[in-house]
Amino acid sequence: MAATTLLQQRVRQKALQTANQRGRQASREELAALIATHTTTLSGPATELTLVPGRVIGLEGPVGTGLTRLALVMLAEIASRAPVAIVDTRGWFCPVAAWEVGIPPARLSVIRCSDAEKWPSVLGALLTGLGGIYAEVPPGVPDQVLRRLSAKARQERAAVALRPMSGQLPAGITHMRLTAERVTWSGPDRGHGRLSGRSLSLYASGKGVRGIEQRFGVEDDGTSDVHLVGNLGAVSPGRAVG
C-alpha cells in the first residue's frame, strides 16, 4: 500500500493533533506509535467491523466502492469454522475474490436470486442453517419483510451483511450501517504498474458505534488483511440511523 494515501494522511494529521495537544512536537517514533494505535485489523478481535452472530450489518454505497470485498473479509472469519453463503442478485459475483481473502472453496455457496418475491424465502431458509451470509437485496423487497428477516437473523443467531442494490435499508433493522463515501486506488501509473491497493472512506452509524455517526477508513492492500483506520472523527451531530 502506498504510504501517502488520503486516509493515511488523515491519520497522520490526527496523530499530529494529538501530539500537539500535549504541547510539543511529535517525534517520528511517537508518530508511528500513534498511527499504530489508530490502525486495527478487520480480522482482529477488538474491532467492531466484524460480522457478529445475531446482528445485521448494512452496507450501502454504489458499486465500485469496495463493499463486496469488505463483506467477504467479514465473512472470512466465520468461514474458518462454518459454511457461509452469498446471495448474488445480478449473477456477477466472482468467487476468486472470496478465495483471495481466505474463504475456503468448500465452505462457500453462491445463491443466485434476483426475484424480489422469492428472495425473502431464500434468505429466510439460509438464516436457519448458515452462520454467515452476505446478501444483496434486490429492488422491490418491502421494508416490513426486511424487518421480519432481520428479526429472524437475531433469533437464529446468524451473522448477516445486507447490501441494498438500490436505495437504502429501512431504519431499525441493522446493528450498524456502513455507508461508502469515497474510494481511492493506488498502483496504476498511466499504463505502468497495476491495481495494488485501495483506501475506502466509510460512515458508520447505528448501535455498533453507540449511536454516534463516525467516519472510518479501510486500507486494503489486496491481501487477506484489510486494515481499519479507525475513529477518524465523529461526523457532525445527527440522528443515529439503524
Add this chain to the structure above:
Amino acid sequence: MCIWWETWALFRPDAPSDKPCVVADNQHVVAANQAARTAGVVRGMKRRSAEAICPGGLVLDQDISAELARFEPVVRSIEDLVPMVEVAEPGLIFIDIDGAVAFYGGEGELVELVAKTIQTRERPRIGVANSPFAARRAAGVAHPGGVYAVTDDATFLTDVAIDSLTNQDLVATFRWLGISTLGQLSQLPRDTIVSRFGAEGLRAHQLASGQDRSTQPRAVPVDVFVERRFEDPLERLEQVGFAARAAATELVGELRRNGSATHRVEVEAEAADGAIRLRVWRNADPFDEVMLAERVWWQLRAWIESHGITGGMVRLRLSPADVSGGGRQLGFFEDTMAVMEADRALARVQALIGPDQVLGAVPQGGRDPADRVSWHRWGEPPELVAPAAPWPGATPGPSPALVISQRIEVEWDEEQPTRVRLRSRWEPVLNWAGPWRRTGRWWTGEPDADRYQLVTSVGALLCERRDGGMYLIGLYD
C-alpha cells in the same frame, strides 16, 4: 473384480466346526458357520438376537487385526498374479483387472487362474463388473467357489435391493417412499433426488445408476503424502501403532486442507533389511482419521506378525491412490452441526429456486477471473478442473469481486484512455494500468485482446479491448 470370503472371520483356530459358532463385533453378527445359519442366525443380525436364537452356540469376539494377519498370505498369493490388490477388509478384496485381462489373454482365463491360486479352506465368491460397487454386489450373488460376471452394471443393479446402500437412514427413507430396488431409484430424476437428499442422495443415485465414484476422479496432487523415517527401526507393535495414527491424522488433515478426501490409500513400509511392502486399502466411504489409522495399524501388524517386515520398520509412507471432493468427512474440530444445518438450509433453497441457482465453485486454471472458476451445482461433485499452470498473460491480482461482460464506450487520446461512459455519465479516467496482451485461441476463432485496469472516481474497472470495441469484464467492488 471382487473376491469375497463370506465367513473369513470364522477362519480362526478357536472356532469349532462341529457346533454352532458366531463371530460378532460389539453389536452385530459378522459371520456364522453352517450350524448357526441352520439355527436361523444371519450376517448383520444383532448379537443379542443371535444369542437368543442359538443359545447353545459359541459367540466369539471379532479380532480384525488377527484376521488380517491370517489373510495376508492369501493377498500375497493373488498379488503374485495381479499387482495392486486393494483390501477393503479381511476377506474382501478388489482387483483392477483391466491390464491383467490383456496380459492373461481374457477375463475367463484370469478368473480361472485366480480361482486356482486361492488355496483356502472355503472357496471365495468372485464377482466381475465395471465398478467396485457392482462387483461387490455380483460377488454376493455368486455361489461359494463360483464366479458371477456382469456385462452391464446398470442393468444388473436394477433388481438389487435398496438395502445394499451403506447409508441405512437413507435406505429407510427410500423404503418409506416405496423405493425398494436400485432400479427404482435410478429411474427418478437426479435433480429431484439431489434437491431433496443432497450429496448423500446424489451418491446413492450414482451408485444405483452404475456410476461408481471412480468415474469422476480428481487429479491426485503429487505433494500430498505423508512419509516418516525412523532412525531406530520400530519393532514393537505399540511404537508402530503410534506411528500409524500420527501419519494417518497428518494425511487426512492434508487432504482436508485441499478440500478433498480419499477412498483408497497406499500403505508402504520399508523394513530394516531394505524390503519394501506396499498395499492399497479401499473403503466405500472416504477415509477419516480413525478409519485410516485403524487400517494402517492392521496392515502393519499383519506384516510384522507374518514376518513381512523383518528387523523393524524404518520408513512408513501413506499416499492417496485417488482423491475426490465428494463425501468429505468432517474433522474433529470442525463444527459438525453447523455443516449439517447448512446442508439442510441449502437443500431447502434448492427446492425453492432450483438446483441451478445454488452453486459451489472450485478454482481452476485460467487467464481471466471468470476463467479461474469452475462452477457446479451445490451437492454435486465438481467437474475435473484444469491443473494449475503459470498462465502467461493472466490478469494480475487482486481479482475483481464482480465479473461482467458488457460493451462500454471509452474515449482514447493517442492510445491513452481519457473517458469512460458508465450508463449515461462520462467519467474521466484518473489512471490506468496495462495493457496486458491476451493471445486468443485462433483455432476456436477467439480474437486477441488487450486488458486494462481503469481507475475512475466511482471505482476501478477491468476492461478488455478486442474486435475494435471495449468490453467491461470486471468490477473491483
